[in-house]
Amino acid sequence: MRGIRLIETRRARGLRRDATGAERILWQKLKGRSLSGFKFVRQEPIGPYIADFVCRDAKLIVEIDGATHSSDEEIAADNRRTEFLDKHGFRVIRFINEAVFESVDGVLQIILTKLQS
Numbered sequence: 001m002r003g004i005r006l007i008e009t010r011r012a013r014g015l016r017r018d019a020t021g022a023e024r025i026l027w028q029k030l031k032g033r034s035l036s037g038f039k040f041v042r043q044e045p046i047g048p049y050i051a052d053f054v055c056r057d058a059k060l061i062v063e064i065d066g067a068t069h070s071s072d073e074e075i076a077a078d079n080r081r082t083e084f085l086d087k088h089g090f091r092v093i094r095f096i097n098e099a100v101f102e103s104v105d106g107v108l109q110i111i112l113t114k115l116q117s
Helices: 002-017 021-033 072-087 097-102 104-115
Strands: 041-046 049-055 060-065 091-096
Touching (some): 021 041, 021 049, 049 072, 060 097, 091 097, 097 104
Antiparallel strands (some): 041 049
16 A cells, blocks of 8 residues: 555655646645635645645645546546545535636635635
8 A cells, every 4th residue: 555655645746846837826825824824735645636735624625627627538537536535525626727827816715715614
């Protein structure tokens, strides 16, 4: 089991290093408890998946989706992923890259509302 976690950890580190523009923008707003004191981590392995941003205390996952999440197959894969995470007690909210680029403050307000509910 340890070997599997090592692989996931290496993959998560790579994803942190190679974050998309939208992920970088959002991370600047979430890191260091910047959003009303809620602590987020990024690229967190959870089961077979790696979540973009996770507030462990609130069990909230924030996913930032690019153009690769638009085909029927990819949408089905995202739905399976969300179902798995839901079964493990997490709530998942998704935003497309453009939402972050166009209105990061609006995205943050939605995240904060979910954190407080």
